[in-house]
Amino acid sequence: MSHSTTRQNDRVPANEILGTPHAPSNGKPSFPFLDLKAQYAPIKDEIMAALARVMESQQLILGPDVQAFEEEVATYVGTRSAVGCASGSDALLLALLAAGIGPGDEVITTPFTFVATAGSVARVGAKPVFVDIQPETFNIDPGLAARAVSNRTRAIIPVHLFGLAADLDPILKTAEDYKLAVIEDAAQAIGARYNGISVGSQGTFGCFSFFPSKNLGGAGDGGLVTTNDPLLAERLRILRVHGSQRKYYYESLGTNSRLDTLQAAVLRVKLAHLDEWTRARQQNSERYRALFTEHGLESYLKLPSTPANCFHVFNQFVIRCSERDRLKEFLRQQGMPSEIYYPMPLHLQPAFAYLGYQAGQLPHAEAASREVLALPVYPELKREHQLALVRAIAKFYGTGN
Numbered sequence: 001m002s003h004s005t006t007r008q009n010d011r012v013p014a015n016e017i018l019g020t021p022h023a024p025s026n027g028k029p030s031f032p033f034l035d036l037k038a039q040y041a042p043i044k045d046e047i048m049a050a051l052a053r054v055m056e057s058q059q060l061i062l063g064p065d066v067q068a069f070e071e072e073v074a075t076y077v078g079t080r081s082a083v084g085c086a087s088g089s090d091a092l093l094l095a096l097l098a099a100g101i102g103p104g105d106e107v108i109t110t111p112f113t114f115v116a117t118a119g120s121v122a123r124v125g126a127k128p129v130f131v132d133i134q135p136e137t138f139n140i141d142p143g144l145a146a147r148a149v150s151n152r153t154r155a156i157i158p159v160h161l162f163g164l165a166a167d168l169d170p171i172l173k174t175a176e177d178y179k180l181a182v183i184e185d186a187a188q189a190i191g192a193r194y195n196g197i198s199v200g201s202q203g204t205f206g207c208f209s210f211f212p213s214k215n216l217g218g219a220g221d222g223g224l225v226t227t228n229d230p231l232l233a234e235r236l237r238i239l240r241v242h243g244s245q246r247k248y249y250y251e252s253l254g255t256n257s258r259l260d261t262l263q264a265a266v267l268r269v270k271l272a273h274l275d276e277w278t279r280a281r282q283q284n285s286e287r288y289r290a291l292f293t294e295h296g297l298e299s300y301l302k303l304p305s306t307p308a309n310c311f312h313v314f315n316q317f318v319i320r321c322s323e324r325d326r327l328k329e330f331l332r333q334q335g336m337p338s339e340i341y342y343p344m345p346l347h348l349q350p351a352f353a354y355l356g357y358q359a360g361q362l363p364h365a366e367a368a369s370r371e372v373l374a375l376p377v378y379p380e381l382k383r384e385h386q387l388a389l390v391r392a393i394a395k396f397y398g399t400g401n
Helices: 036-057 062-079 088-098 116-123 141-149 168-178 228-241 261-271 273-292 324-333 349-355 363-371 383-397
Strands: 083-085 107-111 127-130 153-157 181-186 204-211 223-227 244-246 315-323 372-375
Touching: 036 062, 036 261, 062 083, 062 223, 062 261, 083 088, 083 228, 088 116, 088 181, 088 204, 088 223, 088 228, 107 116, 116 127, 116 349, 127 349, 141 168, 153 168, 168 181, 223 228, 273 315, 273 383, 315 324, 315 363, 324 372, 324 383, 363 372
Parallel strands: 107 127, 107 153, 153 181, 181 204
Antiparallel strands: 083 223, 204 223, 315 372
């Protein structure tokens, strides 16, 4: 993960990204799964001023706002460097290239994430090695990751899925023991913390996405890589401009992956509001918990887990439930939005069939794909919308009045 939810272009339907309500079959009023118009309205003047500043300067590629945003994110996350790029998917790709990973190498990761996590591994010619997840957190199982290390393993990619940090300490220990890179897929988790330390700052690289559905979303695609190694940071900067340090001279082959100056300007405005939006997401999460208890749903649903050493930023609020597909359809008929992240784990996707995984091989990821359902949790979500949704779920399970 990364995951957004894409960069994670997590395939939130376009009408929901734009804030257009569903049109339920019974015609009842509804509300969107994600309402970006509600986020935009109070900061419109700030954003328009930032865009006007860039347009007046006409420094549209790697302009001053890109460098300023990189510095601000590095400070926010707590790393020495941050390097902007075109998307969260490219952030992963650049990190792998900077680490020198390619054909013949193996990279251990989770099958329960957006496709870009393992897809980026395949794109550099390496082999994704999937290990199962911890069912309580949906994140990679560190013990299984340690057991999957071979003499070809070069890196581990833990995904901080749905805004919750993966269990990093044992992963970092495994990486130290075997001299592996750790590439944190933090596409859905900017601001999340593990043992009080920001995700994206503890591994070799941290990879972030600014797809509009993320907690910090741009006005289009965008990504960023963090690192504490100045040599790797310089390598990332070279790789994002075709592998060039001097114009038209190429020490290595990179790619074209720059964060647009316009996107950086928008993201700088939004970064100043991120902590406030995170608190609102957490408050909405707690309200869901109270409402589910109030409506007698504890025995029907499993709510998101937050280990004591983690600071969860709730890019998604994901429940587990029996009869998930029937519940989702019932909610749709009631005019209530929900989404499934993810309906099929990566090891069973046709795109990865060449790896030879079989159904039943990674049972926790497979069970999660059958049971997860995401509910709206965006900062501007109204209490009455949450109450209506919980009442609809209670009606489905027969616990409502």
